[in-house]
Each structure stands twice: as C-alpha cells, then as structure tokens.
Amino acid sequence: MVWKEEVNSNFENILEFRNVSKAFPRSQHPAISDISLSVKKGGIFGIIGTTGAGKSTLLRFANLLESPDTGNVFFEGKDISFLSGKELREHRSKVGMVFQQSHLVLNRKVFDNIALPLKAAGWTKEQIQRRVQELLKLIGLEEKIHSYPNQLSGGQKQRVGIARAIANHPRLLLCDEPTSALDPETTRSILSLLKSIHKKFGITIVIVTHEMEVVREICDSVAVVEKGKLIELGSAYSLFADPSQEITKKLTGAVLDHSIPEETLARTTGRILKVVLKDEVATEPILAKVIRATNYVPNILHSKIEYISGKPIGVFYLETERDESSTETIRSAFARYGAQVEEVYR
Known part of the structure; x- marks a missing residue:
C-alpha cells in the first residue's frame, strides 16, 4: 500500500x-x-x-x-x-549529513570543502564567500580557511564536516x-x-x-x-x-553503574537497600523525610546523581539493621515519598 x-x-x-x-x-x-x-x-x-x-x-x-x-x-x-x-x-x-570520518576532499582547502554544496546549488561567488565565512566563525576556525584537511586535527576536520553539512540551510x-x-x-x-x-x-x-x-x-x-x-x-x-x-x-x-564498591560491601553487616530517585523526587530531601518519619538513621554506603537530558536520576545505597521489621519500615517510607526501593543481596 x-x-x-x-x-x-x-x-x-x-x-x-x-x-x-x-x-x-x-x-x-x-x-x-x-x-x-x-x-x-x-x-x-x-x-x-x-x-x-x-x-x-x-x-x-x-x-x-x-x-x-x-x-x-x-x-x-x-x-x-x-x-x-x-x-x-x-x-x-x-538534509545535511555528518560522517564518522568527516569525508573531506583532501586536495581541497577548508574554504572549498565547505563551499562544495553551495556551488552545486548555484550560489554566486559573493554569496558563497559570505556563507563560508559565517560558518567558519560559527565553528571557530576562521584562521583555517586556506588549510588543507591533512593540516587539521580530527576535531577540526569534524567541525569542517559539520559546517559543510549545514551550509545549504x-x-x-x-x-x-x-x-x-x-x-x-x-x-x-x-x-x-x-x-x-x-x-x-x-x-x-x-x-x-x-x-x-x-x-x-x-x-x-x-x-x-x-x-x-x-x-x-x-x-x-x-x-x-x-x-x-x-x-x-x-x-x-555503564553510564548509570552505581553498584557498591567491593571494599565497601565487605565492611557491611546489615541489610542493604538500593534507592532510586527520578524526576522531581531526585531533587527533594527524601532521606531527611524518611529519617523524621521512621526515627531510623540508616548508614549511607554509596550515592550518586546523574543528569540525563538535564533531568536528575539519584541512586544511593543504605545499610539498615539486620532485623526485617526496621528494614521494611524504611522501605515503606521511601516508597511513600515516590522512591523505588529494592533490597540488594550479597
């Protein structure tokens, strides 16, 4: 169809x-x-x-x-x-395209590499001159206008490739x-x-x-x-x-690997809880709220906050007492405040 x-x-x-x-x-x-x-x-x-x-x-x-x-x-x-x-x-x-290896024409200078799609589109020499200089300023390589690709670093080549890809708007x-x-x-x-x-x-x-x-x-x-x-x-x-x-x-x-270091894990004697905080919950004082609500003060073993697209994800590990009752009290309190909680078993 x-x-x-x-x-x-x-x-x-x-x-x-x-x-x-x-x-x-x-x-x-x-x-x-x-x-x-x-x-x-x-x-x-x-x-x-x-x-x-x-x-x-x-x-x-x-x-x-x-x-x-x-x-x-x-x-x-x-x-x-x-x-x-x-x-x-x-x-x-x-549709512009940026390749892994920049794909610049080795026997042409930076100016000519960026100008290629503009020439193909029929731009005038004056228009091409202005646009290439615009783009070189944008990518911070004005001084490389007459350089050949083999005179550029890998990052500079990629910048030129990006400039060429967006040259034609x-x-x-x-x-x-x-x-x-x-x-x-x-x-x-x-x-x-x-x-x-x-x-x-x-x-x-x-x-x-x-x-x-x-x-x-x-x-x-x-x-x-x-x-x-x-x-x-x-x-x-x-x-x-x-x-x-x-x-x-x-x-x-690999990016969000927040596992407890083995050295830290070897020193623990109680139960271990993994607490994950997402979105707005990650910016709130959840641990303080849990301590006030339960009167338990767990031991913080490991913690970290990462940002994905500007939004936080918090992960931390707590050690509680060995008895199931206190652990369940803490787990339930975290859950009430919007956290995800699971027990980590050795």
Whole structure:
C-alpha cells in the first residue's frame, strides 16, 4: 500500500519510517526488519545499538543513500521513498549529513570543502564567500580557511564536516557516529557545537551512536535497534531510568553503574537497600523525610546523581539493621515519598 499525504507546513514529524525493511546479500539477518518510527520536528533524536545492529542503514534511508526494499520513508509529510533525478537532488539539499570520518576532499582547502554544496546549488561567488565565512566563525576556525584537511586535527576536520553539512540551510541534519573517532574532550566540544547549531537554527538532528555519553548529553528521544529490529523507543531519560529490554539495560548500564564498591560491601553487616530517585523526587530531601518519619538513621554506603537530558536520576545505597521489621519500615517510607526501593543481596 502506498501512503499519500499532502505536504503540511504544520507537520509535527519531520521524518517518518513506515514498515521499512532492507536485506543485504550474505547477511545472517535483515539489516532493517519492519521498522516504524517518527522523528519530531525540532528535536535531537538518537539511534543506538551495538555494531552491526542496522542503525546506520536506517539513518541513510532519510537521504536515500540507502533505499528500503519495502516500506516507505516520509519527509515533511511527503513520501520520498522513490525519488530520483532532480527531485532526489532537491530533497538532499534539505538534509545535511555528518560522517564518522568527516569525508573531506583532501586536495581541497577548508574554504572549498565547505563551499562544495553551495556551488552545486548555484550560489554566486559573493554569496558563497559570505556563507563560508559565517560558518567558519560559527565553528571557530576562521584562521583555517586556506588549510588543507591533512593540516587539521580530527576535531577540526569534524567541525569542517559539520559546517559543510549545514551550509545549504538544511532542515534535517544526519550524524553518523560523529564522535566515535575522537577523544573525550574533543567529543564534548563537538556535542557542544551540535547543540549550539540546533538551538540557533532550529535544525532537527538525528544522530547514530554507540556511545551512551553522547545520548545522555544531547538526545531528547532515542530508538534502540538490535539485529535490524526496533527494540525500544522513548525519551532519553526514560531509556536510562527505566530500560525495559535487556539490550537497552546493557547499553545504558555503564553510564548509570552505581553498584557498591567491593571494599565497601565487605565492611557491611546489615541489610542493604538500593534507592532510586527520578524526576522531581531526585531533587527533594527524601532521606531527611524518611529519617523524621521512621526515627531510623540508616548508614549511607554509596550515592550518586546523574543528569540525563538535564533531568536528575539519584541512586544511593543504605545499610539498615539486620532485623526485617526496621528494614521494611524504611522501605515503606521511601516508597511513600515516590522512591523505588529494592533490597540488594550479597
């Protein structure tokens, strides 16, 4: 069945995949298997998964660098699944792409690399000059305008790649593992640049990554893909705070690993409670309220607060007396105040 929709300037979803599938020869499983999901206009959407999960293939459906075998892809309410020729070129001018290795033309200077899509779109020399200088200022590389790619660091190359991707004022920016080859400090600077571009220009960003720190730092919503299938979908906060699938728990677990150090655990003699505080509850003095309500003062063994999409998740471990009665009293009090509590067994 072919879906037909009129383009609506008030569309909520800038990108939509409907039952898309794709198989490659000699692959053990389909690259993409009957995936349906929508990307809201103006957000930062992450696609995560292990190596070979199919996330990059799904991303490339958005600009038809890969085409689905079955299903349909919609951009701004229009079915783009079968575009070719001039229509395909026009569509790609609205969708920028940042690659893992920047993909700069090595024998062209920074100016010419950024100018490539503008020349293809027929901009005048004066327009190109102004736009390239604008972009170089945005990425903080004005002094590199006449440098060649091999004279740049990895982070600088990626900045130039980002500038080239947004040169033509796209409405959607695709990022395929844009920080995987970078050190942590450079990664943070690239994420900061992407967030700045998103805020300044209102560009919708879809980012493929296996780095959970990237998801935690930049994404609003996230899709988890495994062996070509959509496993889980939701806000970045919900996927870290309440992952429902084992693969999601494995992917996000390293970021929110708040287990008790073995040295601390060896010194305990009582019962141990793990307390998780989410959303507004994480900012309230829950422990003080519990102490006042129960007259018990548990021993704090370990605690930490993380922020996902600017929202807190608090996790701490308490040691209580060995008797079941006092432990249950404390557990019930935490639950009344909105915390999640479970006993940790050695």
